[in-house]
Amino acid sequence: MNIYNYILxxxxxxxxxxxxxxxxxxxxxxxxxxxxxxxxxxxxDFFFVGGSLLTNDSLDSCLSTLKEHADIPI
Structure with a gap:
């Protein structure tokens, strides 16, 4: 089940x-x-990831860290 359906x-x-x-x-x-x-x-229950700028490789680095250290859905 995807996150959207889980929320619903x-x-x-x-x-x-x-x-x-x-x-x-x-x-x-x-x-x-x-x-x-x-x-x-x-x-x-979840991590939502986003921002208004998303400069450099901050998104990739953030997602990698979340996946490495958390078992909470992203």
């Missing part, structure tokens, strides 16, 4: 979900790892 299914059931929005341009790797640990503790 849980909405039908009245279940609330918690997502963390990560802006790749605003965190370095160490800050992102800290965010991942906090998200795990908070039992976040």
């Amino acid at each position: 299914e849980n909405k039908k059931k009245g279940k609330k979900l918690f997502s963390i929005l990560v802006d790749p341009d605003k965190q370095d790797k160490n800050e992102l790892i800290s965010i991942i640990e906090k998200a795990k503790s908070a039992k976040a």
Whole structure:
């Protein structure tokens, strides 16, 4: 099941979900790892990744770090 359908299914059931929005341009790797640990503790359901600029290779680096350190869907 993709994330969109998962959100719709849980909405039908009245279940609330918690997502963390990560802006790749605003965190370095160490800050992102800290965010991942906090998200795990908070039992976040998803990471959403995006921002207005997306400079350099920040998106690729951010996604790699999330995939390496988190088991939360992106």
